[in-house]
Each structure stands twice: as C-alpha cells, then as structure tokens.
Amino acid sequence: MSEQHTYRVIVRGTWDGLSDAARERLLAEAADHGLASMRFTEEGTLSYEPRPLKHFSMRFVVVSDAGDGEEMAAAIAEDRAATVLRSHGYGFGELKSTVTDLDTMKINYKPASRR
Numbered sequence: 001m002s003e004q005h006t007y008r009v010i011v012r013g014t015w016d017g018l019s020d021a022a023r024e025r026l027l028a029e030a031a032d033h034g035l036a037s038m039r040f041t042e043e044g045t046l047s048y049e050p051r052p053l054k055h056f057s058m059r060f061v062v063v064s065d066a067g068d069g070e071e072m073a074a075a076i077a078e079d080r081a082a083t084v085l086r087s088h089g090y091g092f093g094e095l096k097s098t099v100t101d102l103d104t105m106k107i108n109y110k111p112a113s114r115r
Contacts, residue, residue, distance in 0.1 A: 005066040005103040008040045009077035011058045012098075017091030018053075026053060026090070044080055056092070058084070070099040 018026070026033075030050035039045045040059045048056035060077040074097035085092050 003066040004063050005073075005101050007062045007064070007070065007073035007077075008100045008102060009060045009062055009073055010098045011044075011060065011074075011077050011081040011095050012055065013057075013081070013085075013095045014055050014093045015048075015053060015091065016093040019089065019091070022089050022091070023053065025088075026050070044077070044084055046084070066103070070101060073101075074099050 015026075026048070027050050030048070033047050034049075035047070037045055038047050038057075038059060040061045042061050044058045044060045046056060046058050058077075058081045060080055062073040062076045064072055064076060077099075078095045078097055081095055082092075
C-alpha cells in the first residue's frame with residue numbers, strides 16, 4: 001500500500017459565458033461566498049466577489065498517493081471544480097491550481113525565548 005498525502009488545493013478561474021439566470025443566482029448568493037466561506041473541504045468551497053463578477057476560487061482537500069505528487073492533486077481538484085460548476089450551470093474558462101502538500105510542509109516554530 002502506498003503512502004497517502006493530504007493536499008490543500010486552490011483552484012482559480014474566470015467566469016465565462018454565464019447565462020442571465022446563472023449570473024443572477026451568483027449575485028444573489030454572493031454574501032454566502034465571500035471571505036467567511038473560504039474553507040478547504042473535500043467537496044470544495046466556492047468564493048468570489050460580486051462586483052465585478054469576473055473571477056472565482058474553490059478550495060479543496062485532496063488525499064492521494066504521495067508518489068502521484070502535486071500534479072495529480074491539482075488534476076483531481078480541477079476535475080472536482082469543473083464538475084461542481086457544470087452541475088450548477090456556471091460557465092467558466094481555464095482552471096489553474098496552487099497546491100500545498102501538508103505532509104511535507106515545513107513549520108517554523110519560534111524558540112520559547114522569542115515568544
């Protein structure tokens with residue numbers, strides 16, 4: 001059995017070809033998708049600014065084989081994002097991801113004397 005790593009992935013994109021109904025829904029729900037909604041979850045959380053309604057981001061937690069690396073975690077998260085966005089009827093352009101491997105992330109603790 002291979003080692004599993006946990007990744008935090010931020011998927012960013014631009015709205016593209018939104019229908020009038022989708023645009024109205026996004027604007028009406030904007031308060032639910034602001035800074036307070038930014039959490040990393042397996043199903044993903046959507047955040048965006050309503051004015052201008054141009055860019056969005058989604059945050060995911062992805063657990064996958066360490067050997068597959070960050071590229072696979074990004075691909076998994078982008079696939080999840082595309083699935084969610086399409087299921088809501090939201091048009092979007094190219095997706096780009098930023099990945100952090102939580103299992104290899106270095107944490108710098110300050111010595112007790114500097115606290």
